[in-house]
Amino acid sequence: MAATKADAAYSTLRKAIVSGEIRSGVPLDEARISEQYEIGRTPLREALKRLALEQFLIWHPRLPPVVRETSLKDLYRLQESRLILEESVIRLSARRITEAQVQQLSRTADALREALLSGAIYEAVELDYQLHNEIAQGADNAYLEDAVAQLNSGSLRLWHQNYSTITATEDVADRHRTLVTALASRDVEAAADAIRSHIDESLQNQLKLDYRTDHVGLDTRVT
Template identity: 45%
Template sequence: MTLTGRTKTEQAYHVLRRAIVTGDLVEDLPLDDAMLSTRYGFGRTPIREALKKLADEQFINYPPHRTPYVRGIRVRDLSRLYEARHLLEEPVARLAARRATPAQLDELERICDRIDDEIAASQPYGAIEYDHQFHLEIAKSTDNPFLAEAVNRLNCGSLRIWYLAHSTLGMENTNEDHRAIQAALKEKDPDKSEALVRQHIDKSYARQMALQQLDPVIPAPSPASSPQGEPP
């Protein structure tokens, strides 16, 4: 996850993205470009360009003529986020099972290897960024750029809660689902791929509910709530 070779704007973007995901920049914090420039050592122009990209990916809110601020995660956001993942990523997996190229399948396996490396090094941030890349690569494998963009934007909203779960609950066995999904895609099995993605999303939601029991940083939904918005 090196910044070497990137432009100043790209460097600022990745530094600020990490700061938001890991909580160095807390939710609802006003992101004054002078403050960020002093804090992270980038000029105001790279900071402003980075903030525009982070707003596009919904890490921050950027109201017109006002100071941008880090987006919060609320109760309704959490349940609806997982509802959206089910509705989007399951059919994406079906398409990917039919359309993924050998090179894309190899890339998914490489990403799984990198996740294992980050877990072995006890680096939750690196692990969740590669996790994000894994789901994005599946979407890219559909050969539909609109789906890839949608999955990218949706899962940017998941990174902070993935990081919280990994940091608090640990990362043991969190990569097994990814390897199983990659194998199902390689087998060109749409039904199996879709089912494994569904199970994976449900497990992620269950980890968030377990996290709420330990440290309710996001107020937990009522017991009747489920990721798809229906009673269990």
């Protein structure tokens, strides 16, 4: 079926983009992508459209699509947006999340820990994304859930970079478990504190990699 092929194409290209196999800032040659990943023209176009809608790609009219690049300024703005959105979401989730949703979150956190410890980097990134989406589901607000999913799509390549270089995988797993624990106890303030710390730690880890403030003229302080 065409839809199934399009889904498979989407999954293949999403992984290639997140892992850096397809580089950012370089126009995509659809013929080469089609041949390299053995994807037919129609499912390829559908997959590219979906990736553009999810902000993985920039695709201007009459120009080839390009994987979105992330500058230092983008990184700060992304962190700023996540703080505003995800703190509000987790506060609602701490009040509204069901026991079944808490149990699912716990399973996802366990799977994330296992992926991190086994070195399954891409799988860990997708599980991290899933966990944040499940927190948003606990808020029982479809609009906020969509917003979190959309916003964090822009973080996946950054998370992959982080997970590819970190050695303290237990610490990363523990930070995610802290989010689940706060939600399980329905402690609104603990949940808010945990997500703020989590997002700030993610930013600081990224800054240690390959971003330089002197190229952009931004203050390094997180305010």
